[in-house]
Amino acid sequence: MCRLLAYLGSPVSLEHLLYKPEHSLIVQSYQPREMTSGVVNADGFGVGWYHSQKDTQPFTYKNTLPIWNDINLPHLSRYVESKCVLAYVRSATAGQALDFANCQPFNYQKQLFIHNGYIQNFRQTLHRKIRSTLTPDFYENINGNTDSEHIFALLLSQAQINQHRPPEDALRMTLITLSDMAKRHQVEVSANIIFSDGNRLIASRFASTSPAPSLYWLRDHPTFPKSTIIASEPLFVGNWTACPENSIISVGEDCDIQVEQI
Amino acid sequence: MCRLLAYLGSPVSLEHLLYKPEHSLIVQSYQPREMTSGVVNADGFGVGWYHSQKDTQPFTYKNTLPIWNDINLPHLSRYVESKCVLAYVRSATAGQALDFANCQPFNYQKQLFIHNGYIQNFRQTLHRKIRSTLTPDFYENINGNTDSEHIFALLLSQAQINQHRPPEDALRMTLITLSDMAKRHQVEVSANIIFSDGNRLIASRFASTSPAPSLYWLRDHPTFPKSTIIASEPLFVGNWTACPENSIISVGEDCDIQVEQI
Amino acid sequence: MCRLLAYLGSPVSLEHLLYKPEHSLIVQSYQPREMTSGVVNADGFGVGWYHSQKDTQPFTYKNTLPIWNDINLPHLSRYVESKCVLAYVRSATAGQALDFANCQPFNYQKQLFIHNGYIQNFRQTLHRKIRSTLTPDFYENINGNTDSEHIFALLLSQAQINQHRPPEDALRMTLITLSDMAKRHQVEVSANIIFSDGNRLIASRFASTSPAPSLYWLRDHPTFPKSTIIASEPLFVGNWTACPENSIISVGEDCDIQVEQI
């Protein structure tokens, strides 16, 4: 169980987004409210963002320390301004190492990806199965050994297969594929995912059997005008909407929100 | 607020002491029960131990990661056996860096020292005052900038002044000196301390004004026969004794326990 | 012996400055050419920069890893553009810890500072003497235990005393003070320093007795037009000027260079 945060809208400083909210991602790292497993999110963190003016690959900053102990992030957060940010604090699944290679967001070309959830007994169940379905490109893009990174590889594969269709379709196909594999091997899967190309956010709240982890969105709040935020836990008191379970949420460039059941 | 643990008795493996107890120091790092400030102890940790056969300087192992994320400690814990161990998990006071230099146990010659507590606004209040009282040797032995390390330097100074008297006296004089300084500068001090030369444990439960942090001892428990354990929180259900507030607890080589009010 | 690098001029990306040159700071970390002691600069590194548009405090990024092993710096370097940058790779003096607190650049308000050199046997010689001269503000601003950070504190003190005079004077007074102290205590001092407020660079090449470490400048090179670079070693083949020994070099906003003997 990790805690996710994504932002799309008018340019915002990372400081305003990450540090200022009362129940910020920093606070969620040591005092989360809606964790269904684990008690803290202190196994590293990561932030990914897109350049406000230039059309380049996104940027990431990662560390294996608890987010509150990183001495560089406050500086970086004062400096970076972006229209599109993905961030997460990690609660590592037992047996999945703390290494940088396991730190999200994962990146492939223009895409950033964060995942909260798990594949039950991943190493012994779907690890090899998923790898065997991957094209060389996506196979070799995997650097760590988390279930999350393998789900991202599945998503990239589906995006390639469905390249003339909207990205929501790739995410839906990924979750269906994963769900099918999970059923066949009698394991549970949960997959709260947010991914982006810098222009849109596509998210899911999904679990194969158990209740899905929490996920919320908020649009056009006065402290974050002209924006949509998606987060595992509300960052402050406000009119947050709980994403329906087993749904896909997509946020367009004008911050309009579409929700579809999977 | 950190969590302290000290052991004196028949040789024990670190694994048995650190990992096996139900409410072990590892568990106390992410789910402590009696913290009066802070919520987790994930700002590094340290273990110090004495050789079972050889009369050499003690050994320390420290890291700035949360104790549960250290991949070497399980190996080390299987390997090390000792009659005298001091360990702690850290909850850093705001403004005191995560650096290794600030990781306890602190060591000087044969002595190891751990501290749970604080000097209020240390950098602005007693930092320079304490340093100005130190002999060159103890002044230059300070590597970090925590209140804890400066209290250790005070204790070493008192031990030098009172070298022909028992070490309890040095600890008492340190706490009185500290308390006086605190009163003069109108700041609060709390000082749960455990220090050792490998043959005895000397501890304090002390606070200048507020209630002192918790501290317990347990003697000759079946899972740790012929031993005394002192700990911020009981490691398992058992007949733990709460140390009286503002007292000094000393444990001799035969594990007998003396308690005196300060 | 560390390796220093400073840039003042038209906005440059960190990537262009840090990674692109043939004998870049990255290369100087594992294969320096003009070190007079030590063989590599792999004991951490740091970069400081000023915002191109906003008049805010500068930003720093530091790590205790060798610069070539930092996975975040390539991202940061693609993102950051600045008119004024200070960077360094560290070769730690024996006995001075690797901790973040000892990583340069050091910062106070608008000022950044980097130092290559040493005070001989610092902990046993000038450490306490320097601290005793400092006002509370500069005393408490010291977080680590390097000679470098204490020299910065001396410089800040001189800048406060000489606040109505140009910063070159503060640097000169600092070096004279240091040199006097060194003579009295019969120790050697060397101090290649670069500091900045974001608008100018002030540097010194200085040693009390031995030859001073190397330092060069280059102005208006085609790959870095409208700029001045100061560096411990030339970054590429070009018309680099060796700074005279025991001199102060100052670079103004129009990149003109003044050199004065100390």
Next chain:
Amino acid sequence: MCRLLAYLGSPVSLEHLLYKPEHSLIVQSYQPREMTSGVVNADGFGVGWYHSQKDTQPFTYKNTLPIWNDINLPHLSRYVESKCVLAYVRSATAGQALDFANCQPFNYQKQLFIHNGYIQNFRQTLHRKIRSTLTPDFYENINGNTDSEHIFALLLSQAQINQHRPPEDALRMTLITLSDMAKRHQVEVSANIIFSDGNRLIASRFASTSPAPSLYWLRDHPTFPKSTIIASEPLFVGNWTACPENSIISVGEDCDIQVEQI
């Protein structure tokens, strides 16, 4: 190119083995003499050792820092005494992350393994091929993404297939398999390997086309009596024997040395 060190013989302290020699592994990390690629070995290190009295799994200690910057290793080295030690300092192949998962020695049950060498363009050439040959057990035992760890998995597979034959045979079959794969995919392979079960050392000096990296042994030297040392570079002036290229060297419990061509 990394630097390897293995010891078998009468109990030795790690301090004596790792720190004391004039051209120790510590010195080889910043100033190696016989590297054929790379200039330093500062990308982490690891030590593995067996208990002198107890028949348990071996112990490892690893870090991603340069070996000279680890503050715990000096303590550990004073404490640990062993009859069988494997150690290495890493020079990471470009593109293979610094992560702990990539730190050697690798361990499986009673076996420790270190490797100096490379598979050319590993990720794009033999990575997936090797994985596809592995049984689930060895497949899931892989935590990182180095060529080294995959060669260890191949060796474990061969040891399982050849379990009734001496371990030299497993190593020979591994090198032949690797060499065949390399030929088919037109890539170079070099594999200086040392592995152990705590009772014997089995090593290879091997390269498919280019000259093999250096490897030496020394037996019964006065400073290490009743022992055999195998090392990438001689630790001190002495009667070191260069291992023949493309040979397997095995050291028995009585420290006798057998050499066979592959």
